[in-house]
Amino acid sequence: MTLSIPRLMLAAPASGSGKTTVTCALLQALREKGERPAALKCGPDYIDPMFHTAVTGTPARNLDLFLQPRAGVLRSLAQGCRGASLAVLEGVMGYYDGLGGNTPEAGSWHLAQVTRTPVVLVLPCRGMSPLTAAALVRGLRDFREESGLAALLLNRVSPGAFPKLKEVLERETGLPVAGFLPPLEDCTLESRHLGLVTPDALPGLRETVGRLAAALRAHADLELLLRLAREAPPLELPPLPPVSPGGEPVPVAIARDRAFSFYYPDALELLEEAGAELLPFSPLADRSLPRGAAGLLLGGGYPELFARELSRNRSMTSAIKAAIAGGMPTIAECGGFLYLHDTLADPQGTAWPMAGVIPAGAENAGRLRRFGYGTLTAGKSGLLLDAGESLPVHAFHYWQSGSQGEDFTFRKSDGRSWPEGWHTGSLYAGFPHFHFGGRPGLAERFAAACRRHQEKKGTDHDHH
Numbered sequence: 001m002t003l004s005i006p007r008l009m010l011a012a013p014a015s016g017s018g019k020t021t022v023t024c025a026l027l028q029a030l031r032e033k034g035e036r037p038a039a040l041k042c043g044p045d046y047i048d049p050m051f052h053t054a055v056t057g058t059p060a061r062n063l064d065l066f067l068q069p070r071a072g073v074l075r076s077l078a079q080g081c082r083g084a085s086l087a088v089l090e091g092v093m094g095y096y097d098g099l100g101g102n103t104p105e106a107g108s109w110h111l112a113q114v115t116r117t118p119v120v121l122v123l124p125c126r127g128m129s130p131l132t133a134a135a136l137v138r139g140l141r142d143f144r145e146e147s148g149l150a151a152l153l154l155n156r157v158s159p160g161a162f163p164k165l166k167e168v169l170e171r172e173t174g175l176p177v178a179g180f181l182p183p184l185e186d187c188t189l190e191s192r193h194l195g196l197v198t199p200d201a202l203p204g205l206r207e208t209v210g211r212l213a214a215a216l217r218a219h220a221d222l223e224l225l226l227r228l229a230r231e232a233p234p235l236e237l238p239p240l241p242p243v244s245p246g247g248e249p250v251p252v253a254i255a256r257d258r259a260f261s262f263y264y265p266d267a268l269e270l271l272e273e274a275g276a277e278l279l280p281f282s283p284l285a286d287r288s289l290p291r292g293a294a295g296l297l298l299g300g301g302y303p304e305l306f307a308r309e310l311s312r313n314r315s316m317t318s319a320i321k322a323a324i325a326g327g328m329p330t331i332a333e334c335g336g337f338l339y340l341h342d343t344l345a346d347p348q349g350t351a352w353p354m355a356g357v358i359p360a361g362a363e364n365a366g367r368l369r370r371f372g373y374g375t376l377t378a379g380k381s382g383l384l385l386d387a388g389e390s391l392p393v394h395a396f397h398y399w400q401s402g403s404q405g406e407d408f409t410f411r412k413s414d415g416r417s418w419p420e421g422w423h424t425g426s427l428y429a430g431f432p433h434f435h436f437g438g439r440p441g442l443a444e445r446f447a448a449a450c451r452r453h454q455e456k457k458g459t460d461h462d463h464h
Contacts, residue, residue, distance in 0.1 A: 009042075009111070011091030011109075018155040025215070026225070030088070030222070032217070038056070038058065039055070041062050041092070042062075044373075050261070051199050072435075087117075095140055098110060104144075113148060118229065120151045123153070123155065133169060134173055153178050153181070154181070155180065156183045178220055179219050179220025179221050182219060189208070250275055250450045250451045255281060256299075259310060260283060261299070263297075263299045276295065284313065296330040304335075305346070307350070317356070320339075321355045331428045333430070333431075334431050336429070341354050341402075342361055357429070370431075374410045376430075379419075426449065
C-alpha cells in the first residue's frame with residue numbers, strides 16, 4: 001500500500017523554540033486557505049496533540065518510534081491523514097534529540113527520515129546575530145548527510161530585523177527562509193506550567209490561534225511551504241499483522257473527562273479492532289460505571305488538579321474499587337494509577353480519599369520523577385505480559401506514590417533500572433504509559449481478558 005500525501009515537519013534546535021505556537025498558527029492559516037490539514041506529533045507528548053486537535057477539529061496523533069515499531073508508526077501516519085489534504089508533523093525537543101540524548105533514535109530527525117518528510121526548521125532568533133544563526137543552521141544541516149532540512153521559518157523576529165536575517169541565512173546556508181512570526185503579546189502556547197495546561201484550560205484559545213495565523217499569513221510564504229510539502233515522496237506502507245477480533249464486541253469502560261484525557265487515538269483503534277466496544281464515562285460526574293462494562297481503562301491526565309471533586313464522588317470511587325476487587329480487567333496508567341490510591345494530594349498538599357485499591361498515598365514530589373523512555377519487563381505473568389516479556393513505555397510525572405509497585409523492572413537506555421508497577425491477572429497499574437501497538441497481540445490479550453470476565457460474570461449470574 002502507498003501513502004501519497006503532501007507533508008511537512010516543523011522542528012527546532014531546542015525545546016522552547018516555539019514549535020507548538022508556530023505549528024498551531026500554520027494549521028489555522030492552512031485551514032483559512034481551504035486546506036484540510038492533519039496534525040501529528042513526534043514522541044509521546046499528550047498535550048501538544050490536544051492543541052492541534054483544538055485547531056483542526058480532527059484528532060491529532062502521536063508518531064513515536066520508541067513506543068511503536070516503524071510499521072506501526074507508518075500505519076498511525078496513514079490513519080491520521082484520512083480525509084486530509086496535507087499533513088503537518090510537529091517535532092520534539094531539539095532536532096537530533098533522541099533516546100537518552102546520545103542517539104537521534106526516536107527523535108524528530110529519525111521520524112523525518114522514516115516518513116520521508118521535508119523539514120522546516122523553526123529558528124528563534126531573538127538575541128542572535130544573523131551570522132551566528134547561520135552557523136547554527138549549518139551545524140544542524142551538515143551534522144548528518146541526509147539532514148532533511150528544506151527551509152527555515154524564523155520565530156520571535158521583528159519586521160525590522162527580518163530582511164537582514166533572511167539575506168544572511170539564505171546566502172550562508174543555501175536554505176530558503178519561508179518568513180517569520182513576530183513576537184505577539186499574550187500569544188504564546190509554550191509557557192505551560194509543568195505542562196499542566198490543556199487547551200480547555202486556556203481561555204480565548206481560538207482568538208489566540210486566530211491572531212497567530214493572521215500574523216503568519218502576513219509574514220510567511222505559505223505557497224513556498226505548500227510547494228515543499230508537495231515534494232514529499234509517496235510512502236510505501238509495510239503490511240501489518242492483522243488484529244483478530246476474537247468474537248462478539250466486549251464493552252470496555254474508558255474514563256474521559258477533564259481529569260482523564262491522555263489516550264493515543266490509534267492505540268484505542270487497535271483495541272476496537274481487537275473487539276473492544278469503548279464506553280466513555282466521567283469519574284468526575286457519573287455515579288457509576290457504564291452498564292455491562294467488562295473491562296476498564298483509566299488513562300493519564302491531571303486527577304491531582306481535580307482531587308477534591310473526584311474524592312467527593314464516593315459513588316464512583318466505590319464502584320471502581322468493587323469492579324477491580326471483582327476481577328474486572330483494568331489498565332490504570334499514571335493519572336489513572338494515582339486515582340486508585342488510598343489518598344491523592346492536590347497541588348496545595350491536601351490529601352483526598354480516592355478509590356483505595358493501591359494501599360498508599362500519592363503526593364507532589366516537587367520535580368519530575370524517573371521520567372523518559374524505558375522498557376518494562378514483567379517479573380511475573382499477569383494481565384499484559386507473561387513473566388520475562390517486555391514492553392516499551394514512557395513515564396512523565398511530578399507526583400510520587402507511597403507504593404509504586406515492584407511487579408516489573410523499568411530499564412532505561414542508559415542501563416539504570418528500578419522496580420515499578422502493579423501486575424495481577426486482572427490489573428496493570430503504574431506510572432508508565434504504553435501503546436497497544438508496542439507489542440503484537442497486546443490489544444487482543446486485553447480484549448480476551450475482558451471477554452473471559454464478561455462470560456464469568458454471566459455464569460455467576462446464572463447461579464444466583
